[in-house]
Amino acid sequence: MADPYYITTAISYPNGRPHIGHAYEAIAADVMARFQRLQGREVRFQTGTDEHGLKMAQKARELGQTPRELADEMSSHFKGMCDALNVSYDRFIRTVEGDHHKASQELWRRMEANGDLYLDRYEGWYSVRDEAYYDESELVEGAGDEKLSPQGTPVEWTVEESWFFKLSAYQDKLLALYESDPEFLKPDSRRNEMASFISGGLRDLSISRTSFDWGVKVPGSDNHVMYVWVDALTNYLTGLGFPDETEEMAKFWPADLHLIGKDIVRFHSIYWPAFLMSAGLPLPKKVFGHGFLLNRGQKESKSLGNVTDPLELSEKFGVDVLRYFLMREVAFGQDGSYSAEAIVTRSNAELANSFGNLSQRVLSFIVKNCDGGFTAAAPVQDVDAGLRDKVNKACREELPAAFEELAFSNGLEAWMQGVFACNAYVDEQAPWALRKTDPERMQRVLATLCGCIRDLAIAVSPVVPQSADKMLDALCIPKDARDFAALDHDISMGAIAVDSPSPAFPRLDMPEAS
Template identity: 65%
Template sequence: MSEPFYITTAISYPNGRPHIGHAYEAIAADAIARFHRLNGRDVRLITGTDEHGLKMVQTARDAGIETLQLADEMSSYFIEMCENLNISHDGFRRTSEPAHHEASKALWKAMEANGDLYLDRYEGWYSVRDEAFYAEDELETGEGDEKLSPQGTPVEWTAEETWFFKLSKYQDKLLNLYNEHPEFIQPESRRNEVMRFVEGGLRDLSVSRTSFDWGVPVPGSPGHVMYVWVDALTTYMTGVGYPDTGGMFDKYWPADLHLIGKDIVRFHAVYWPAFLMSAGIPLPKQIFGHGFLLNRGEKMSKSVGNVVDPMELADRFGVDQLRYFLLSDVVFGKDGTYSANAIVTKTNSDLANNFGNLAQRSLSMIAKNCDGQIPAAGEAAEAELQLINELDVCFEDIEAALTGGLFKIDSAIDTIRERLSATNTYFADQAPWALRKTDPGRADTVLYYTAEAIRRLAIMLRWAIPESCDKMLDMLAQPAHAREFQHLSTPIESGIALPTPKGVFPRLEMLENEAEAES
């Protein structure tokens, strides 16, 4: 039986349509999930929407609609984004679902049974935009002495009866966790930030609200709904059947990876493990906080007018072209930047020129000179032995980059790109078009090994750009059941008939308005 691998995205807050940051995270999680599936693991990928909280109530009120109506509409856009970007999730969870309410109540009761919840009164600063409580010494000063959160968002003074979670009780346990399992929080910069925060002292956390009723009701406490982060984080367990702790839950929990944005690391790396420790539930193996995606180097803002709909980018450039750019051009874990020019340049260079042109030229020669069939290969010369050896090493490098908890996605793609370039060099140096005139058998050998290299590279890149790689494998007449990593060592068969070759990666061109905007 294959080893399970459970990965989640953050549970997106749907008070607005999804932006490119949501798309980036979903694509990265999907790429990691697809890699492990191709490597034979039993993968479960869960995503969803965190629909509760005061921010949703206020957004719905401002729009003059019911909160559930807003949640239904906005969640539909996130579901659509996943479909359009080819996200292979195994479940899309909404926190408004009855099953999720039951899971959240079960976690609450487990924490309560451990003596970690008590009723008191909260007076302090709250950011509606962050759905987060902040201490006075965490606040910053804005224009006109306005108090702001560490994220630069407005805060307001809140005073109400609330349930508290004994977060302070878990300070030493959390620090022990971070020290004994340095891989728990990655990358290293995020781990250091969290450790400094916890070492500074933890205060007990307000975990219920009474000023609105849009949320999961607190068991046995009328008028209280759970703090949005309690039930949002529980979604990760709802996705594997909690509170039923048999079957799916036993199979997939604890999660191997929570992939999140760096702005919500505190909730995942401090609150979440403390809740689970309290409830006696195993902790996830890793929290990875990726960076932000910037529009031409600037943080996206509605006031600046540079917020981009990821669906527009996918329609404009192509889904796989967008996926390839985001996965290859952004150093995973750090902030990245994008622009129309960067996407066009990267995809033309790596996909249209390096990959697509190689396939089109070599397969067109096979169609013309080999009756459209994979030719028989003669004895492999040093050039072929080196090519195949480099492809074997390529897969080893990809595995090393994408396992072990570091997820060097861009490095893995760089490795494939380098091998594509090496295959292009092999094809150009061997010049089968010239050999055809003097040594047809040798020309067939070169064409065979070029086709074999394209097959392997397409399989090795399927986790990043699945649709395009499948089109490439279709042109090589490879059956759908022979496209996983275990098939890399099974060489392409001579004599199989190939369809007429078609271009997989059309060249992109900058539009006039894009060039003007970026000049």
């Protein structure tokens, strides 16, 4: 039986509405979750919102709301985005929930019991926007004499009583982790960057605040709230029932994959494993830091007026089209760019003109000329077997191997080669001509194509689930025969049944120049 699989996104900070970057990560994680389910694995998929911290408290004050009122309102937008984009999470976690406070406080107690926490006074630079502390050596010069974080965000000098975590005690253990398990942090460029940071020396980490009270209370120090990243990272345990010895904890921890943006790699690959080591808990198997999605090559910002609402894109172009574009266009792990024109061009060329047209013309032909079904009696020719081999390789070998490495674009390129091979076969075999000259051969050609379309639809279903289901429905494929195990059964050798298809991927119009 296949091993269970636990995947998480970073939980989003809801001090503003979701942007395209949030959608990109949620969709990528959903593709991976659906892909693992296709392989027969029991999947646990968690996403959610990270609602504590000074930034939320300040934003609420600006708006004349309580932090909880703001958190409730904004978190609903992130959940709505996931639902609209067909993100198949098992739990949408919110850090204001009672079970999460319980889990965070237990993690704290275990780190304290291990002797890794102490009370002292914090003096240093803090970025409210990043919810992060920075050493003087990390700061960069802004306009005038302004000091900025490495991310370019404002920092302020902070002085207050704080609990500290002995991060310095974990320097050698973290380097040993990176050395012994190169798969722990990917891509390699992120691991090299973090290894260099650790080698430069780790300082103990301030992990509580007293200047505000919007957060998880520190056990035994009620005037302190936990540093938001202690609380946020713990969500991955909360969702499995920690600290209780639940079936979910036993089955799914350690997590198979934390999928996050490259800007929060330090928190997930240095702080988080150190906290877990301190608490005596197993470490996640892999952290993957993906790149940024740029709007026509520019990072989105409110000041530039180029922030994109992902739901507007999905309404304009279609959910599956947006999902396909984001996974196909960008080499996952690197920065990439998008535009409305690029979405239309990619969708029309690959989805509408290639895969959609292939399915539509073959299935419509069967409905019109074969009364919607037949059983092919003619023998399989070399050209038929050759096409099946190409599609098998794409769907059963190349796409799965690439997706396992989160190389979604490479996997979809291999899949497209299978689509192109089918279109070339249709043109070469010309079933419309065979209808008059050799009806039995026509049926064998059509059966071969139906088998290939079935395989291609199943393989790409993690990326375009609604459209793939539409095709599989038209092919009368049972709901319980739509995973990778079903590819072992070649439907071209049995009875073919087809319902009238409707276009899965209509052609899109190029947006007017603004």
